[in-house]
Structures are given as structure tokens and as C-alpha cells.
Amino acid sequence: MHPYRKRKQTANWKKGSLMGFSLLLILILVIPTLIVAPKTLQTSEKKVSVDQPEQRAVSTPTLSEKDSAFSVEVLRTSSNQNETVPLEDYVTRVVASEMPADFELEALKAQALAARTYIVNYLAHAGEEQQVTDTVQHQVYKDEQELKQAWGNDYQWKIKKIKQAVAKTVGEIITYDGQPITPAFFSTSNGYTENAEDYWENSLPYLKSVASPWDEDSPKFLDQKTITLKEVEKALGVTISNTNATLPVTKTESNRVKTIEIGGKTFTGRDLREKLELRSTDFEVTAKNDYLIFTTKGYGHGVGMSQYGANGMAKEGKSYQEIISYYYQGTKVASIEDTTPKLVVRK
Known part of the structure; x- marks a missing residue:
């Protein structure tokens, strides 16, 4: 055999052996990886779901008729007809009519307490023939259809937010010495609220002048x-x-x-x-x-709670209880059942 050919055959054999060994090594390394990889990926996905919990939609509290301690008869001035409304629906629509819906939630809660306290106090002292109107004579009240017309495409998010404020304060009113107060409120102060006696002549211990610097940001200042x-x-x-x-x-x-x-x-x-x-x-x-x-x-009589002041306090992180106790000095938040049980019996 020719010496050159023998060397060439030997080289080919070595080359083939080397390729076979490389292939075997690849199979040893790759196949276990392919088997394990899906499990590893699955484990990784599970870890992500643990470290990043699923975002759940926050449910908005709903109001039902059983949430209302009693119903309110509202004289609709446009039709001269009475509309009977469960208390908490009445409060929702008054808040919607009296305070901008884009205000902070805690400010809306404070307004809900003021609206609820007003009607409780009024009905507790009103005679049988006295009526609740839908005007500033008592509290501005718009029904669902009127609010839809006023808000248009913004109706859903606005009413949802206000219902949330009302639902979070169901049955709560503002009291002084165990009795519901006269919860006067207005839009914007001049930097201070007014003493009740300086506007209405009769003095009330919880309606005293306090500083309200947040009002300077009001467009009505x-x-x-x-x-x-x-x-x-x-x-x-x-x-x-x-x-x-x-x-x-x-x-x-x-x-x-x-x-x-x-x-x-x-x-x-x-x-x-x-x-x-x-x-x-x-x-x-x-x-x-x-x-x-x-x-x-300023804008309004200036007595009691400033709405823009309440919103300013809420922006600073104050709760509705803190807002109430600031503008209505010496008051407490209590339940209707504990304060005016006679009204609850009327339900």
C-alpha cells in the first residue's frame, strides 16, 4: 500500500472519530436541556404571577333602599309634584347638585355628611305641613334624568364617584352635644369663614370663623x-x-x-x-x-364649610372626619339611629 494513502486513511479515521465524539457530546448536553426547559419556563411563569399579584378591579359600593333610614319627599318646583326618594339616594343627588364631582373623594364624603345632616335636622324640627324643595331654599336636588342631561358623557364616572362617597358614609351625620347641627356650607371663602352671628345674627358654637387658605386656588376667589x-x-x-x-x-x-x-x-x-x-x-x-x-x-355667605377649602384639605391628605371637625368646631360624627330614632321609625 502506498505510504501516502495509508496516512490519509488514518487521518480520515481520526477525523470521523472526532466528529462522532462531538455529536455525542452535543446530544448529551442538549437533550436534557430540551427536557428540563419547559419545566423551568413554567416555574418562571409561576414565579412572576406570585411576585406580581393579579390586578383586581375595585368594586364600587352600591346603595340599596335598605341603606336608607327613611325616605324624603321633595317638592319638584318645575312640576309642583312631590317625589319620594330613599334618604341615601336623596343625599347622592344633592351632593351631585351641590359639589363638583371632580373634587377629592374625602371632600365629597364631607359634603355627603353635610347634606344628610341638613335634611335630618330639618325633618326633625319641621312641622307636618312643611315641605322640602329642590332649590337653595333647602338643598339643590336634581333627579337622575336631570343629572344625565347636565353631565352628558361624564355621567357614569361622576355618579359612580359620588355614590362611592355616599356609600362610605351611609347613615352618618354631624352632631353637637348629641344633636344634629345646622351644617351650613358655601363655595369659596375670602381666606376665612364667617361667624354665624355676623351673617345671620344668631350665634352657633360650631359655626365660628376659621382660616381657610386653600380657597385662594378657587376660580371663584x-x-x-x-x-x-x-x-x-x-x-x-x-x-x-x-x-x-x-x-x-x-x-x-x-x-x-x-x-x-x-x-x-x-x-x-x-x-x-x-x-x-x-x-x-x-x-x-x-x-x-x-x-x-x-x-x-369669595363666593357665598361664608358660614360653615367651604367646599373649595374642603377640597384643598383633602388634597393634603385630610380625611372627611378631619374636614368636618375643622369647619364645624366641637362637633362629632354619629349615626342617625342613635341621634334621631323617631325619623328612623318613619321608614
């Missing part, structure tokens, strides 16, 4: 209204002869107008606010030609 001299004279029943004269003014503790002299007559700040339809009793008057310009701070 500042306003100007220009009124002709003739309109002012007609509304007030006076004759204004000297528009350059300084108007004598006295102020309340919260820097609102207590009294003001115009055209030789003295009026309370409340008189002027109501007769001239001003936003607040915190106002300054400037004369210009045949006009009087009224610059106001």
Missing part, C-alpha cells in the same frame, strides 16, 4: 361686578348724590362688610350682597363715572 348708579339706587331705594364720597364701612372678624352707608342709609353687608347679587360680603366699592364697581373675594 376674585370677581368684579359693574353696576350703574341708577340700578344701585333702584335696588337699594336711595339717591346717590356724591359718588366721590368715601362710603363708611365696618368689618366683621373675617374682614367682610358688616355695615356700609350708601345714599344716607346704612345697610348690612348681607343686605347689599343679596340686593345687588354680589358673590360675597367681602367687597370693595369704586366709583367710575356713572358706575359703581364692586370687587369681591
Whole structure:
């Protein structure tokens, strides 16, 4: 045999052996991996589901008729017909009508307590012939259809949020010395709430002036209204002869107008606010030609809970109980059943 051919055959044999060994090694390493891999992947997936728990939808508390201690008869001014509504549905619709739904949940809860307390207090002292209206005479109330019309496409999320606030406070009212209070509220203060006696003349221990700095963020904090001299004279029943004269003014503790002299007559700040339809009793008057310009701070009578103040407190993390105890000094949150059992019997 030729020497060269023998060496070549030997080299081929060695090359074949090496390839066979490599193939065997690959099979030894790869096959167990293919067998184990699915289990490893499965274990890994299980681990992910443990470390990252499944996100569950938070259910919104629902209101049923049994949640209501009694029903409320509301006189609908548009139809002059009475509408009978379970208490908690009434509270839901009052909150929806009185406070913006995009306010913080804790502010909405505080408003729910104010609305519920108002109607409980009113009915506890009202005579048989006294009616609850759907206007600011009592509390603004809109039914489901009116709210749908007012909110349009936003109805679902707004009513859901308000129902949540009401459901979380079912049956709770604000009390002072064990009795439901007069839970006055308004939109926006001038930086302080008003003493009850400085607006309504009767003093209430839980309706005292407190600082409310959050209101400066309200879009209703500042306003100007220009009124002709003739309109002012007609509304007030006076004759204004000297528009350059300084108007004598006295102020309340919260820097609102207590009294003001115009055209030789003295009026309370409340008189002027109501007769001239001003936003607040915190106002300054400037004369210009045949006009009087009224610059106001705040919106509303200023007594009790400021709604924008409540929202500001809620944004800072305060609870509805803290909001209530701040604006209604010395009060407690209690249940209707414990406070006014006679109303519950009416159910």
C-alpha cells in the first residue's frame, strides 16, 4: 500500500472519530436541556404571577333602599309634584347638585355628611305641613334624568364617584352635644369663614370663623361686578348724590362688610350682597363715572364649610372626619339611629 494513502486513511479515521465524539457530546448536553426547559419556563411563569399579584378591579359600593333610614319627599318646583326618594339616594343627588364631582373623594364624603345632616335636622324640627324643595331654599336636588342631561358623557364616572362617597358614609351625620347641627356650607371663602352671628345674627358654637387658605386656588376667589348708579339706587331705594364720597364701612372678624352707608342709609353687608347679587360680603366699592364697581373675594355667605377649602384639605391628605371637625368646631360624627330614632321609625 502506498505510504501516502495509508496516512490519509488514518487521518480520515481520526477525523470521523472526532466528529462522532462531538455529536455525542452535543446530544448529551442538549437533550436534557430540551427536557428540563419547559419545566423551568413554567416555574418562571409561576414565579412572576406570585411576585406580581393579579390586578383586581375595585368594586364600587352600591346603595340599596335598605341603606336608607327613611325616605324624603321633595317638592319638584318645575312640576309642583312631590317625589319620594330613599334618604341615601336623596343625599347622592344633592351632593351631585351641590359639589363638583371632580373634587377629592374625602371632600365629597364631607359634603355627603353635610347634606344628610341638613335634611335630618330639618325633618326633625319641621312641622307636618312643611315641605322640602329642590332649590337653595333647602338643598339643590336634581333627579337622575336631570343629572344625565347636565353631565352628558361624564355621567357614569361622576355618579359612580359620588355614590362611592355616599356609600362610605351611609347613615352618618354631624352632631353637637348629641344633636344634629345646622351644617351650613358655601363655595369659596375670602381666606376665612364667617361667624354665624355676623351673617345671620344668631350665634352657633360650631359655626365660628376659621382660616381657610386653600380657597385662594378657587376660580371663584376674585370677581368684579359693574353696576350703574341708577340700578344701585333702584335696588337699594336711595339717591346717590356724591359718588366721590368715601362710603363708611365696618368689618366683621373675617374682614367682610358688616355695615356700609350708601345714599344716607346704612345697610348690612348681607343686605347689599343679596340686593345687588354680589358673590360675597367681602367687597370693595369704586366709583367710575356713572358706575359703581364692586370687587369681591369669595363666593357665598361664608358660614360653615367651604367646599373649595374642603377640597384643598383633602388634597393634603385630610380625611372627611378631619374636614368636618375643622369647619364645624366641637362637633362629632354619629349615626342617625342613635341621634334621631323617631325619623328612623318613619321608614
